[in-house]
Amino acid sequence: MASEANLVELAIDLLARAKKRGATEADVVVADGDTFDVQVRLSAVDRLTKAREKRLGLRVFIGKRSASASTSDFSHESLDRVVSDTCSLASAVAEDTMSGLPSADLMAHTVPDLDLYDPTKLDTDSQIALARRAEEAALAADPRITNSEGADFSSYAGRVVLANSHGFVGDYRSSSFSVSVSPIATGTEAEGMQRDYWYAAQRKFARLDSPESVGKEATRRTVRRLGARKVPTQRAPVIFDQEMAGSLLGNLCSAISGYSLYKGASFLVGQLGKPLFPDFVTIYDDGLMPGGFGSRPFDGEGLPSRRQTVVDRGVLSTYLLDSYSGRKLGMPSTGNASRGVGDNPSVGPTNFYLAPGSAAPDDIIRSVKQGLYITELIGFGINMVTGDYSRGAAGYWIENGELAYPVEEITIAGDLKEMFAHIEMVGSDLEFRGRIASPTIKISDMMIAGN
Template sequence: MSGIPDADILAALLEAARRAGADQADALLVHSASLAVQRRLGAIEQLERSESTDVGLRVFLGNRMAIVSGTDASLSGFAALAERAVAMAQVVPEDSYATLLDAPEPIDAASLDLADEAEPDADALLARAALAEEAALGVQGVTNSEGGSAGWSRGSRALATSRGFFGAYTRSSHSVSATALAGEGTGMQRDYDYASTAFLSDLEDAVAVGRRAGEQAVARLNPVRPKSTKLSVVYHPRVANSLLGHLVGAINGASIARGTSFLKDALGKQILPASMSVMDDPLRPRGMRSRPFDGEGQRGQRRALVENGVLTTWLLDGRSAKQLGLTTTGHAARGTGGPPGPAPTNLWLQPGALSPEALMADIREGLYITELIGMGVNGITGDYSRGAAGFMIRDGKLAEAVSEITIAGKLPEMFLAMTAADDLVYKRGTDAPTLRIDGMTLAGA
């Protein structure tokens, strides 16, 4: 880059759009840098550094909208970029819901504490990856490794609109992971673990991550395929969060406006047990998905999407809000090459009162799921069918490993049948504690 401030670059791009004939416009500038390594059995398998700059321009001609993007943020190319966007807007159909929103001053990004100044070099990342892999290989029963990995990234986003908004923020990420193999030949089993945080000082110890990967792989040895039946299913937190993903997909404003969600008539109604609430907070310090403004410059806020079991809101951006006659909830997400669309930020299901052990203590025969396979979920009907692997529960305790099974149900019924444990950890951006759902169908032998 030339050293020109992002605000000046975006101002120049908006001015180019005005000169090209755009009625309104917004522009997004994204810088990113990353370093990733992978080590397998003592040898370096990956050492990759990347840096990029991307720019996107969205223009409006009345109710017509077009978007162009590129990797050249030099001022000399802005006139041609803007002219191309305006030419595209002249030929696309009108969209009465296309809108450029007024936006308030952004929240001070520094208050969210998203940018770690620490930038590890390749040697530091390789050492972290080595610790994770060696810890996994040190677990008795582990016979091979798919490697230990470590990474760092930093990215910045700046957004400006022709209505006077400008905002910018930077976030960082540090990560470590390991994947272990246990057993031999066709009986070999694989499992993994990882950790990722905004700040290096918050990152979990690489040895603990690797050890868990190894222990989990060994535990999966000699799986059986149980008989088909109805039973209680307990979801490990790393797969329990997928249920939250299905829920927020069903309350996405774009799906609601199209009428293609099984929850389209559920606003203000109970969809979870009365003890449960689902929270979304873009302003959590050091959060994996925190941001001071959304893809349209709107401020988000901490809110209960589901409060005491009752659905309180849709996830809305400007367009879906206009379609529904509502106001945006500040959930617009976007890249440089596409329009905004609703998406959650830091999302979690509030924990319950029981430990995971107590949650399953009364289950005579059940299923504990640690891995889900495939995407057999119908967003219109709520039909749910996923391939799965994990362990049987017998008399309240984990028993033999199981694989090659399918679990099935209907999401509206599953949501109302959930019970949450107390082990919520903010790890993935979408987080849930251990969850139990009674009365699900297991399709096995």
Template structure:
């Protein structure tokens, strides 16, 4: 029987100590994914993947290294630790790296309240194929749509667990259910393409295939006959896909990494107006059934609801431990990481 992901992280930490690391943290992710694509009403492709990924970050003094693997054998874990320690000894010193102090760690959270995991049974490949086929049919039913390039449905489930030599241990489960459709209209140089899709934690929250297919068809028709307007000042309505990208530029500019490097156009804008008055930007990692929710961040720090912009005025940066130390500030619980990458600042639900 394979080890639990909790046991795998503890095995990684033990191996790191044996290899000579001063401190370490480990992450393990066990995941399952199923994806089905339909074209012309028939199954075009179906994929299923299952696996476990493990990652280990070690510290030797003020030097560190990160290694990862998808093999969970005892031999691989031992070799990972030895390799990581050897790499850390050759890495340049960084005065800002290191694990969180014990009094900084998250100690109390309610994963159940976040509803990150749908307890419903995993959808069958036939059910996923039916959803994709219905989305395709709805797209083709929109008058003016010439073809549907692709329609696909997918499901994923993950178990995540983190542990560190500073005493932190924590994990959670997560599911996601997705559906998308890409429609085409016109021909030759007048051909246009657009899409619609939805991704949710709970199957019951997912928009219907008919709605997604119809919206994809309507969007591509709205692109037909586009023309350049005369020069002037006009009110503009931004589609949500565009508005999120626009605010993303501001979020990138307040990342601790960019601020610490002096590479952000907002590096001197703390307390200044960066959005119109009356507009506020709130980060809330505790919204139930939303993909960006987190009980703790990638370094074991508690997440929190915070105001990034208040009435147009910039209130704070997005910081992980390293960037907070470099700037002489308090970390904001915004470290994100994967098994094969070091933590870095990221925002949750905006």
């Protein structure tokens, strides 16, 4: 691995070369890291992948014209080519009066330690063993688990450097460890096969759930699907489990992204300051949460990370913006620039979550006489321009406050704005497994299509 100083020097050197070629402003992202992934299936290693990756991306501004380019080849000639490619691309596009880096005084001055990096190095055999333990626990947990798509253990450690022509240079390391299992259950002839999965992910290895607990949970989620059937087409209350509720928060993130808004491509255009949710719903975006998957000391443009209230007791109190989409909307950046190495900045959440309520998930289920508890959603039937929502679903039918039987091959449909407004209960069960997290939630009424 190139030394830390080297990557920073490389970034600074690239900025100097861009300036020489006529760039009036520029920024550079350099990333490198080690990835490891092993998949074990029926106790044998099915697939083992290991690599070191590196990549750098340059964005230049020549006046109000801008372009970017990226490469994995750090040789002198390649970098020269990146600089000249980027500058000539910039001259081919039109002027955009809103383009440019954020102003220099907005740059982060310090790089807080957010506990994102764990130096633990696991050798190949121990990572194989962790995956194997997870799958064995899944297979042992129930005799109906007859097959498996395997268990996976992955680890990553890497570094990101961001530098720009204002003189900003920031860099940080991060790591991640994850384990997942995907068992297959076989029931009676009529019940057929079902698959589900479970996973755990952490930036610090020591905080990762045990492989055994992940395996057992995966099996619990899989066998309970056996014998799933359709239900009649009807309107009914719908409960979204943690993961599925998280997907609704993901939809909210897209809808309040500055890029969707200024293009008129969001159903939440013009909704800032309006009550979108009931008053017991508060949603945060916290880029500073220690050890969080969405945490980072500065955003994709070098602005300091922050914690902000996105929905304050039901009211939409901020959009998610970077400097460009902010300018388009006449607002300052919210520090939500996200930046892939080779791309222009876009907008993304940091750690985005719905604050837990007081109801235990079981109490939420008990509150439903006839309704649906959703554990899986598939497909892409969401129109972000209109908020129309229609997705394939699987889960459990609730009768008199109890999960009665598993259901599948049904859809749920509605309108995202109405769904947000009709959240009726928020669970107490907030857990972070990624950058977006939600407790269990209940929506008072949706259309369910089945038989």
